[in-house]
Amino acid sequence: MARTAHTCEVLDEPQASAANVFRPAGIGARYLGPARVVSAADQTGRVFVTLDGPGPPSGVRARVALADAHALGPDDLVLVIGDLTAGFYVIGVLGRRPSAPEPTRQTVGGGPLRCEYDAISDKARIIVDAADLEFVSPTGSISFVAGQGIRFEGDALRLDARSSVTLRGDEVRVSGERGIVALKQATYAGDAVSAKVGRLHWIADRIESTAGVVIERARNVFSRIEHLSETKAGRVRMLVAATFHVKARRVVVKADEDYKVQAERIDLG
Numbered sequence: 728m729a730r731t732a733h734t735c736e737v738l739d740e741p742q743a744s745a746a747n748v749f750r751p752a753g754i755g756a757r758y759l760g761p762a763r764v765v766s767a768a769d770q771t772g773r774v775f776v777t778l779d780g781p782g783p784p785s786g787v788r789a790r791v792a793l794a795d796a797h798a799l800g801p802d803d804l805v806l807v808i809g810d811l812t813a814g815f816y817v818i819g820v821l822g823r824r825p826s827a828p829e830p831t832r833q834t835v836g837g838g839p840l841r842c843e844y845d846a847i848s849d850k851a852r853i854i855v856d857a858a859d860l861e862f863v864s865p866t867g868s869i870s871f872v873a874g875q876g877i878r879f880e881g882d883a884l885r886l887d888a889r890s891s892v893t894l895r896g897d898e899v900r901v902s903g904e905r906g907i908v909a910l911k912q913a914t915y916a917g918d919a920v921s922a923k924v925g926r927l928h929w930i931a932d933r934i935e936s937t938a939g940v941v942i943e944r945a946r947n948v949f950s951r952i953e954h955l956s957e958t959k960a961g962r963v964r965m966l967v968a969a970t971f972h973v974k975a976r977r978v979v980v981k982a983d984e985d986y987k988v989q990a991e992r993i994d995l996g
Contacts, residue, residue: 757809757810758778758807758808758809758810758815759806759807759808760778760779760806760807761779761804761805761806761807761821762776762777762778762779762789762804762805762806762807762817763776763777763779763802763803763804763805764776764799764800764801764802764803764804764805765777765786765801766801767797767799767800767801768791768796768797768799771790772790772791772796773788773789773790773791774788774789774791774796774799774805774817775787775788776788776789776805776807776815776817778807778815787815788815789805789807789809789814789815789816789817790814790815790816790817791816791817792816792817792818793817793818793819793820799817799820800824801824802824802825803820803822803823803824804820804821804822804823805817805819805820805821806818806819806820806821838856839855839856839857840853840854840855840856840857841853841854842854
């Protein structure tokens with residue numbers, strides 16, 4: 728189909744009446760070509776477009792001959808056919824208007840308190856430019872609930888409670904360079920305790936231990952007792968591989984019944 732040149736004057740107001748939509752500079756011109764959408768479709772399914780023909784741009788209203796007329800928006804490039812007598816029709820879409828990229832970070836609020844959401848990392852942050860931040864509930868409680876983990880990071884972490892502090896979990900870990908635990912009274916209840924340390928130092932006024940069985944293994948054991956060391960037992964058995972040496976200022980051995988000494992040789996004196 729041959730393309731005939733024509734021109735139309737563009738109106739400043741896209742919502743003008745049909746009679747004043749254009750003022751043709753040439754009559755009978757038929758058009759087939761691209762056009763730029765100026766305004767979205769009205770209730771009658773027509774859009775205001777500028778024809779991309781020779782000469783100055785021409786503004787006309789064209790009926791949208793597509794499935795969804797309201798899908799067109801300003802700056803869309805469409806294919807238009809028609810003339811001044813039969814009217815103009817949009818019969819195709821040549822290109823959509825360039826959509827602005829969605830911001831990857833959205834900010835809500837301003838001033839010293841604002842909330843940011845980063846779509847790339849899928850993280851939301853509450854930013855406080857003030858010196859301190861307090862969560863206050865004078866008559867209720869405050870809960871932090873997360874599907875995965877909760878992390879607190881800072882120079883120091885302090886938990887103050889008027890009643891009690893409870894830590895509960897399948898596994899509780901505490902790590903650091905130094906540790907200090909100061910309790911007036913402590914109670915531990917569990918099935919087993921395992922400890923591996925390089926050096927263990929105990930200072931206590933009194934130590935009491937009760938156990939069903941006590942098993943001790945050591946390479947060397949040194950005990951220094953200033954006053955009394957007393958052992959009460961149903962039986963005492965000592966197995967010494969080499970030498971059994973006893974040195975005292977006085978030695979008293981008393982047996983209510985039998986006293987036996989058995990050796991290959993006994994030296995007295």
